[in-house]
Amino acid sequence: MxxxxxxxxxxxxxxxxRAAALAGATYRDANAFLFFVLWPVVTVVLLGVVAWQAVVLRRLERRR
Known part of the structure; x- marks a missing residue:
């Protein structure tokens, strides 16, 4: 394991x-972008999806 x-x-x-080299950046810059920009954006988007799903589920339950 x-x-x-x-x-x-x-x-x-x-x-x-390799991704940093393709972007013309250093590994440190790419890592910082991943953890300080990309990860928080993905987290906020996923929280939005969960909230949207909760609203849709409530609407479906009210129809029953």
Whole structure:
């Protein structure tokens, strides 16, 4: 199990290094973008989806 975790970590770091190189940035910049911009945006969008689903479910329950 430990080897799988190390392999996944290595693959993710390799992906980030290659993505940063394609964008003309450093690994540090790409990592900061991921954790300070992309992750919060995805979290807010997913919270919006959950709220929208709750509204839709309430409307469906009222129709019954």
């Amino acid at each position: 430990r080897d799988l975790g190390i392999a996944m970590y290595t693959a993710c770091v390799d992906f980030m290094i």
